[in-house]
Amino acid sequence: MSPRRPERRSEESANAVIRAAMELCQEVGYRKLSIEGIAARAGVGKNTIYRWWPSKAAVLLDGLLSTWRVDASFPDTGDFAADIKAQMTAAARLLGDPDVLPHYRALIGEAQHDPELHQALWDRFIGHLAGAAVERIKAAQRAGQIRADADPVLVTELLYGAAYYRMLLTPRAVDAGHVSAVIDLALAGLAPSQG
Template identity: 65%
Template sequence: MTPRRPERRSEESARAIVQAALELCREVGYAKLSIEGIANRAGVGKNTIYRWWPSKSAVLLDGLLSAVSVQGPFPDTGDVVADFKTQMIAASSILASPDTGPHYAALIGEAQQDPALGSALWDRLVGHLVAAATERIRSAQQQGQIRPELDPEFVVELLYGPTYYRWLIRRHLPDPDHIRMVVDTAFAGIAPSGPAVG
């Protein structure tokens, strides 16, 4: 699934369509969201939407990306434990926000049936976040704060997996105390047994 098609002629209409998709998804849920409903809310024809997006999930993904930053450096104060707590607590606000959390959850769910959406979600959002985290992990490994033999992507799964499990399966929003406990528990296993170097 590619980003919004570049031949769009009206940024104003494109913004109205994306905003309509976000509003309707909040109001009726993803299952009842439709291209027809989005078009009616945005005041455009369905054909306009289909010229620029292949599906309702593509419109919603653009809406999510308009509200979520995937750029910016990962915190690096020299204390990798503190940095992951800071970043993960900040990132959890995306999951907790009614403006982003339900849309993200809906897209994750839909991606289980739509491989193109799954690829787009990874390429345009999740992959950027994972890359920033793995770079921070490699830096910590070089500094002797994380065991050097561990695959950085495994460490990402170990740290972030509990939050996604709690949010998607248990339906509990992650809170700062829970995230701090996850990070402390994970680092008890991934930190070197000897004193840190550097």
């Protein structure tokens, strides 16, 4: 066997760092997670980590992205309500996993005072999903299932906002029942029906 190429060794080190960060975050919690601890567990130097990531949060973001393998493409069965329920329920199940939720909440929390992480979280995950949702909403508008005068971006804020508000700010948890109720209410509207 030929010796492994340097790039290959780098990739293995990077994976070891990400794995160590995920494990340690689960064991000691986000607050006590440190670059020193990650380096020790991964068997690399601190400088190796800092060469690739600006912060422990950035390592975790890579870890979550690799764990989730979220498929940003929306189902399109032709039934908007069913499709968005399926997508949001799958996301809620994934994000509500006790092995994932604390990491994700910690990342969102950290992003509130780390503008670079805020941007990365948006560009690489939340905004990525929101962009796919906007495309699905536009298709629903063309199919006459969503009012044509609604701003698709505002529609994503209304649908996802209720779930994030509940997850981040209330003592309540998001589940399939909540997702379904939010979507039904948003579609029907709050005003009493005219009929």
